Structures are given as C-alpha cells and as structure tokens.
Amino acid sequence: MSLELTDVVLTYPDGERTLTALDHVDLTVGPGEFASVVGPSGSGKSSLLAVAATLIRPASGSVRVAGQDVSQAGQATRTRIRRDHIGIVFQQPNLLPSLTVLDQLLVMAHLAGSSPRAASARARELLLAVDLGDKEGKRPHQLSGGERQRVNIARALMNAPDVLLIDEPTSALDHERGSRIVSLLADLTRRHKLATVMVTHDLATLAMVDTVLTMTDGKLTDGAVASAPSSR
Numbered sequence: 001m002s003l004e005l006t007d008v009v010l011t012y013p014d015g016e017r018t019l020t021a022l023d024h025v026d027l028t029v030g031p032g033e034f035a036s037v038v039g040p041s042g043s044g045k046s047s048l049l050a051v052a053a054t055l056i057r058p059a060s061g062s063v064r065v066a067g068q069d070v071s072q073a074g075q076a077t078r079t080r081i082r083r084d085h086i087g088i089v090f091q092q093p094n095l096l097p098s099l100t101v102l103d104q105l106l107v108m109a110h111l112a113g114s115s116p117r118a119a120s121a122r123a124r125e126l127l128l129a130v131d132l133g134d135k136e137g138k139r140p141h142q143l144s145g146g147e148r149q150r151v152n153i154a155r156a157l158m159n160a161p162d163v164l165l166i167d168e169p170t171s172a173l174d175h176e177r178g179s180r181i182v183s184l185l186a187d188l189t190r191r192h193k194l195a196t197v198m199v200t201h202d203l204a205t206l207a208m209v210d211t212v213l214t215m216t217d218g219k220l221t222d223g224a225v226a227s228a229p230s231s232r
Ligand SMILES: Nc1ncnc2c1ncn2[C@@H]1O[C@H](COP(=O)(O)OP(=O)(O)OP(=O)(O)O)[C@@H](O)[C@H]1O
Pocket: 012, 013, 019, 021, 039, 040, 041, 042, 043, 044, 045, 046, 047, 048, 231
C-alpha cells in the first residue's frame, strides 16, 4: 500500500491535560485511489494530513509511506521520504513570486538532485497535463486563482510521488473552477497511480472520489454522514 496509517493516536498538550486530535485512526490508500476526508472544523482533518505528510510524529501507531514505517523515524529520514514519495498541495498556492511557472517546478527537481534535462521534460509534460502548456513563462501574479492552484498541483507531482496530500484545494475558487480542479486531481490520481487524500468541505465534489471518510472528534469512519457538517 502507498499510504497506511494503523491505530494512530496524536495528542497535543492542552494546559494541564492533553487533547486527542487523532483517536486510533486507521487509513489505507492504494495506488490510483482517491480518498476524501470531510468533517467539522477542529475534528482533526489537518492533523491527519500532517501525520501522513510526516510533518508530525504520532504519539503511537504506525505510519507507512511507500512501504516504509516512518512513525518514529528521525528528521533526516522523514525529510527524505517526504521529498521522494509525498506531494503536498496546500489550500493557498504558496508559489514563489519572482519565479516563472516553469521554474516553480524545476526548483523541486533541483532539490531532489534530478538532471536538468529530465526535469525540464517532466515539468513541461506536467504543465501540459494541467492545461498550462502556454503559461510556462508567466509569474504567479499574471495567473488566475485556478491557474495558480494548477501550478501548485503540477509542482507537487514533480518528483513522481506515491502519495498526494491535499488540503482544501477549492476553498479559494468558485464552484465551477473548484469542480474542475477536483476532476483534474481524479484524473491525475489514476494516470500517475497516486494514493491521494483530499481534505475538503466541498461536498459537491465528492461524487468524483473513490472513498469518502468522515472525521469526527479525531475518529475516522467510512462514508459521508448525510448531514456531514462542512468545515466552514
Ligand atoms: N499545534 C496544535 N497545538 C494544540 N492543539 C492543536 C494544534 N493543532 C490543532 N490543534 C487542535 O487539535 C484539534 C484538531 O485540529 P485540526 O486542525 O486537525 O482540525 P481540522 O479538522 O483540520 O479543522 P479545520 O477544518 O478548522 O481546519 C482541534 O481541537 C485543534 O484545536
């Protein structure tokens, strides 16, 4: 499995007590599978992504990424796993203002030590896949919100990750653009055999995903609750 969380518990200090953000969570996502997590604000969705992204270590349980157990790995190992196996797309595209669209992608390949020639070919292929083939020389301020989010997605795929983690990709977009982004993510998940986990409050896009999971008070359950409250 590309991503496997087993019996994961995450706590935060909360004054005299501890707050349980993830309460014995199990999650398995295989290659080419698009899973979505919905649930109320404060239920633990971002914490789940942070643990899967190896950004924070759980108190207990195991986190396996591309077959490797990273739950108790040191900083250097977790950084390497993240760079080589995980793509992350945040809510707001955090693009570098002075770089062109093409260079935003090439920076990622440079950090991973890829050859410049192979990196240019892959970057151009990904920009075509997200329908930005004609925008490679533009800078972020010359793009629309939806275009910036598509650069963000292409950049997350530069180092051919096994796992793609996405936090509310449509929150800055109108319904039509948001729906196109999720459709693109579904397509990329299948074509690149990604194990994709998307946190969303946009219940209208859930028809495009394979698995819907609901987070409630740190507990993850299968299926969308019919009245699943949105996070906003
Ligand atoms: N760094 C932290 N330190 C202490 N408590 C935290 C920290 N981060 C999150 N929490 C708490 O953990 C719980 C889960 O938060 P989390 O951000 O994972 O929820 P969420 O479902 O992503 O919420 P939202 O939809 O509002 O983004 C909340 O009660 C939150 O207050």
